[in-house]
Every structure is written in C-alpha cells, then in structure tokens.
Amino acid sequence: MYDKIFPPKKIVLASGSVVKEKRSRTPIILVLVIVGLILSFRFTNFDFQQLMSRWYEFFVIIGDMIPPKWEYFPSLWQPLLDTIKMSILGSFLGAVVAVPVAFLASTNIIKAKIITMITKVFLSILRTMPTLVSALIATFIFGLGTLAGTVAIFLFTLAYVGKLLYEQIENASMEAFEAMESIGMNKLQAFRYAIFPQILPNYLSTSLFCFEGNVRYAAILGYVGAGGIGLLLNEGLGWRDYASVGMILLMLAITVFLIETISEHFRKKLT
Amino acid sequence: MNLVEKQLYHAPRNNRYILLISAVLVVLFAWSITAVNIENLEQSGMSIAGSILKGIISPDLDLLLATGTQGVAYLLVETIAIAFLGTIIGSILAIPLAFFSASNVVPKPVAFITRLLLIFIRTVPALVYGLMFIRVTGPGPFAGVLTIAVISIGMLAKLYVDAIEDLDTSIFESMTSIGCTTFEKIRYGIIPQLFSVFLSIMIYRFDMNLREASILGLVGAGGIGAPLIFAMNAYRWNEVGSILIGLVVLILIVELTSNKIRTKLVRG
Numbered sequence: 001m002y003d004k005i006f007p008p009k010k011i012v013l014a015s016g017s018v019v020k021e022k023r024s025r026t027p028i029i030l031v032l033v034i035v036g037l038i039l040s041f042r043f044t045n046f047d048f049q050q051l052m053s054r055w056y057e058f059f060v061i062i063g064d065m066i067p068p069k070w071e072y073f074p075s076l077w078q079p080l081l082d083t084i085k086m087s088i089l090g091s092f093l094g095a096v097v098a099v100p101v102a103f104l105a106s107t108n109i110i111k112a113k114i115i116t117m118i119t120k121v122f123l124s125i126l127r128t129m130p131t132l133v134s135a136l137i138a139t140f141i142f143g144l145g146t147l148a149g150t151v152a153i154f155l156f157t158l159a160y161v162g163k164l165l166y167e168q169i170e171n172a173s174m175e176a177f178e179a180m181e182s183i184g185m186n187k188l189q190a191f192r193y194a195i196f197p198q199i200l201p202n203y204l205s206t207s208l209f210c211f212e213g214n215v216r217y218a219a220i221l222g223y224v225g226a227g228g229i230g231l232l233l234n235e236g237l238g239w240r241d242y243a244s245v246g247m248i249l250l251m252l253a254i255t256v257f258l259i260e261t262i263s264e265h266f267r268k269k270l271t
Numbered sequence: 272m273n274l275v276e277k278q279l280y281h282a283p284r285n286n287r288y289i290l291l292i293s294a295v296l297v298v299l300f301a302w303s304i305t306a307v308n309i310e311n312l313e314q315s316g317m318s319i320a321g322s323i324l325k326g327i328i329s330p331d332l333d334l335l336l337a338t339g340t341q342g343v344a345y346l347l348v349e350t351i352a353i354a355f356l357g358t359i360i361g362s363i364l365a366i367p368l369a370f371f372s373a374s375n376v377v378p379k380p381v382a383f384i385t386r387l388l389l390i391f392i393r394t395v396p397a398l399v400y401g402l403m404f405i406r407v408t409g410p411g412p413f414a415g416v417l418t419i420a421v422i423s424i425g426m427l428a429k430l431y432v433d434a435i436e437d438l439d440t441s442i443f444e445s446m447t448s449i450g451c452t453t454f455e456k457i458r459y460g461i462i463p464q465l466f467s468v469f470l471s472i473m474i475y476r477f478d479m480n481l482r483e484a485s486i487l488g489l490v491g492a493g494g495i496g497a498p499l500i501f502a503m504n505a506y507r508w509n510e511v512g513s514i515l516i517g518l519v520v521l522i523l524i525v526e527l528t529s530n531k532i533r534t535k536l537v538r539g
Contacts, residue, residue, distance in 0.1 A: 036355055043352035044412035044493065051417075057406040085306035088299055128522040132486045133515070136503055137323060141316045146306045220396040223489070227306075230396075237402055245399070253394040 065246025072247045076232065080251055082146055083228035084259075086221070087214040090150045094157025095207035101158065102165035108174060109191060120166070126159035131217050135226040146227030153214050153221075157207075164206045168199045201270045208263040208270075215259050219252050326508025327515060335513035343517040346495040351521070353412050353487070353494050354480040357419025361480075362473045365424045369431035376435065393425030397483055401490040412493030419480050419487070427476055434468040471536045474529045481525055485518055 008020040040046070104110055105119035135152035142148045176194035181187070222230020229248060236245040335343050370376050372385035400421050404414040442460045451459070488496020495514060502510040 037359065040352035040356040040416075043349050044356055044416050046356065046413055046416060047408070050408060050413075054407045058403050060406060061403045082306050085303035088303040089306065092296075092300055092303070124523055124526075125519055128482070128519045128526075129515075130482050130486045132489065133499065136500070140323070140503070141320045143316065150307055216394065216396075220398055223396075223398055233396070233399070237399070249395055249399070253391055256394050257390055 061242055064242035065249070067243070068246035068250050069241075069243035070247065072244045073251075076229070076248060076251055079222070079229040079232055080255065083218045083222075083230075084215065084255070086146050086149045086228055087153055087211060087218040090153025090218075091157045091207065091211040091214050093150075094154045095161050095203075095210070097154075098158050098161040098165055098207075099203075101162045102169055103191065105162065105166040106169040108170050108172075109177075109187060109195070123159050123162045123166075126155055127163060129155070131156050132220065132224060135221045136224045139225045144225040144227075149218060149221040149226035149228055152226060153218060156217070157210050157214060160210050161203070161206055165199065165203055168202050169195055172198045205267045205270045208267050212256075212260050212263050215256055322506075323508050323511070326510075327512035329509055330513035330516055331507075331509040332513070334510055335517060341498075343495070343514055346498060346514075347517055347521050349412055350481065350484045350494040353415040353419060354477060354484040356416045357484070358423055358473060358477040358480050360416070360420035361423030362427050362469070362476070364420065365427035365431060366469075368424060369428040369435060372428065373432050373435040375438070375440075389425050389428050392421065393429075397422045397487065398490050401487050401492040405491060410491035410493075415484060415487045415492035415494055418492055419484055422483060423476050423480055426479075427472060430472045430475075431465075431469060434465055434472070438464055467536045471533045474533055474536075478522075478526055478529050481522055 006023040008022045011019045011021060013019060101119060101123065105116050105123060107113075107116050110116050131152055134155050135149055138148035138151040142151060172195050177190050180190040180194050185193070218228050218230075220230045220233070222228045222232070223234045225231070229252065233245060233248050236242070236248060334341075338344060368385060368389065372382050372389060374382045376382075377385075397418060400418045401414060404417040404421075408414045408417065438461065442464075443456055446456050446460050484494045484496075485499075486496045488494045488498070489500055491497065495518060499511065499514045499518075502508075502514065
C-alpha cells in the first residue's frame, strides 16, 4: 500500500540490473505520532504554563511525608502482613490453577480448536481487566476484606502465568511427547513426563516474578475495600495525614525491596 | 547394573533442597490462609454475581454507542490520550535516569543511588501520585497524564538499563580509531543500537499504561475509571457492562497491534 503511493527508488547497477530501494516509512510514522501528540494535548487539557507555575505543589505532600510518623509503626504491622498473605495465597493458587488452564489452551496438545480458542479468549479477557476493577467487583460478591483481594490477585495471576505458560508449552519440543504417546501413554502422562520438565524452571520463575508484582498491587487493593495496607493508605490520604502515609510508603518500599531481592535470587538460580 | 541405571544414579540428587523449599512453601501457604476471613461472606453475594453477569451480557447500548462527552467512545479516547502522552513524557524522563543507573556508563556508587531512587519511584502506588498531581493541576485528565508519566519512569528506566548494559562497546573503539567525534559516536554508534529496543519497550509500556489510566479515575485523574466506579457504586450493572466491554475490546486491540509492531521491531 505504502509502496504504491511513494514508489520505491530505482537504481540501475553497472551490470544493467535494476534494484529497488523502498522509501523510508519514518516520515509518515513521525507525522502520525505528532498528530497523536497534538490530539492528546487537546484531549487532556495539557497546560505547560500551569505545570511551570505550580509544580512545587507536588512536593508539598512529599514534604509533609518527611519525617514519617514512627509511632504509627506498631499498628501497621498487621495490615502489612495481611497484604503479604493475600499476595502469597492469591499467587500460589493462581499459579497452580494456571497449569491445567494453560494445558487446555495449548494448540499442540489439545487438538480440538474450539477448546483452545475459548480458553485463550477467557485468559485474554481476564488479563485485560484492571486488578482494581476485579477487586471492586470481588468486594461486591465476597464482601469487604482480604478474601476479595485474594480473589482479585488470584484472577490476575491465573491470567498472567496462564498466558506465558501456554506460550512456553506451544514452543516446547514435542519429540519426547510424541515418543511417549506412541508407546501408549495418555496425554496427561506424556505431558507430565515430557513437557512439564521442559517448562518447569520457566514456570517457577514466571510465578515468582508475578508474585513480586502482586505484592505491589495488593498494597493498593485496600483502596477499594479489599483488605490489606491499602485500607490505611486510603484512610491516611482521606484525613490528609501525610506523615502516616509516608510511614506506610516507607514500610512498603522496604517490604517490596526485600521480596524482590529474595525472588531475584531464586529466579537467577532457576535459569 | 547396566549403563542406563548407572547414569540414572549418577544424576545429582538435591532432594533435601527441594524438600526444604517445599516445606517452606507449605508453611507460607498455611500461614497465608489465616488472612482469609470468611465471616464477611455475604449471602447476597451470589445474587449480586448474577446481576453483574446479567449486566455485562445486556449492556447499556445507548451509553456504549453514544458519541457525546459522556459516551464510552469519548471516555476511551480520553483514556488513550492520557496513556499516550504519559508514556511519551515518561519515556523521555526515563532516558537520563537510565544512563545514570547503568554501571558501565557512570561510577558504581552513582548507579547504586539512582537505582535506589528508582525503586522508591516504583513503589509509590499510582493512586498516591494521582492525588499529589491533583494538587498541582486540579482534578482532570492533565493530572492523569503526569501520573502516568511518573509511574512509567521506574519500569522504563529498569528495562532501558538492561539494553544500555548490553551495548556493544567494541564499536566505539573502532570509531575512535577512524577519528569520530563524540557526537558522531553517539549518533552512529549508540543510537542505532538502542533506538529499536527503546521503542519496543515504550510500546510495551504504553500497553500497560492504558490499563493504569483506566483506574486513575478512582482519584479523579480523568479517564474511564470515574464513570466505571460511579456506575458500580450505584449498582447500575448494565452501564458497568458497557464500559467494561469497551475497555476490554480496546485493550485487546491495542495489545494485538503492539505485539505485531514489537515483533517487527525486534526482528528488524
């Protein structure tokens, strides 16, 4: 299409043969990006002058957070643990359930196209739902509290790990699988002994990575009433008690840093 | 004992290690179950779930197809605009930070301090940034743009750093030997190596930012989030349904196209 509007440059070589050089697509992409930028500026009421004259307001809240309210620490302990528990439980269950779902979604194992299609669409829809929205829906169904948060994390983990897992299964080498099927094993047995060992390290590493992110997500789930430290965050922000918010964020940063360090250690070992 | 058995027994056994890890996992799992309180489980949960499903299956078509500023289409465009602008600003801001935390560009202590700063930037939840920026700009999509820009910095810089640390430095030596200036070295030695990787990272982050932008409405920072939350809190499930359908379709389309562009970028 593009080559028809802007015909490629023809170069005649010394030997008489004609070589075509396609025109660069950079200008049209640049124009599209600039148009997109201008439209976005208008849609979002972007105002550079306002930003220049009021940027210091951003640091007012940060200023209020320092120093953090250290006395707040004892009452933070329990919700912080709740947040970690929510993310462990949700990630664990999600990662376990992801295995059979990914099994059903892999085209090289399940031959019925309809099953793989339905499972894949299901996973995609789950994945596109923002965690906060699914948590909000979960609070309506399961009531306020940690259960709703766990369900939201479970769904997200299932979708994320499930997608990466079925991609790995589809890329796994099938020779051993076929050999095992040919000597009379059924699909599940062949999957267990031929495919599963291939994907196991990657599966564990993905699950750990997902868990890392989930701790961070779990921290804000309380904002919609799904339990954990977000509840206190919401309260602190609502009362404009920024010193407490600073303490919460500090604790959160330390926790996330520790969990990331531990899980990175194990992920390096796995690969 | 034949050869096969010998090989089998030769394989390293780390049963104890695996057992230990499994035990730790089981303990953690048991410990985490205590967080779930089932007392709060309301009896009406099932009926609410039913009405949510019904609402999603029979969406509010007037809202879904409306063209005014209240319609789903306009809200989605606003969300895209927030994510797009935020990603561009964030990815520009992340470039200097990435160079300052790449250990092959700056001395180790500087890199370490910048990394700590990035971890802090990444840990603060998006909603908190949203509230901070609302102080600057007042509620509205502008605050959303700034929020998205700041929350993307952390991840973008982290991924940029990986690309920068993988730079092929032997090119610089050969460029020095033929007498290139520093500017020429950057233009012809660094930019071609990094540009496509950075672009691919930016597109990936845009994908994620679209999801982030859709929840920023919760604190009043524009986008489709606010109407979604209002509709949910008012139990108007068919409006929720139409907004969710619009959101899911949009995110799926963006994801498909961005995946295509990224594979093209990576393969050249």
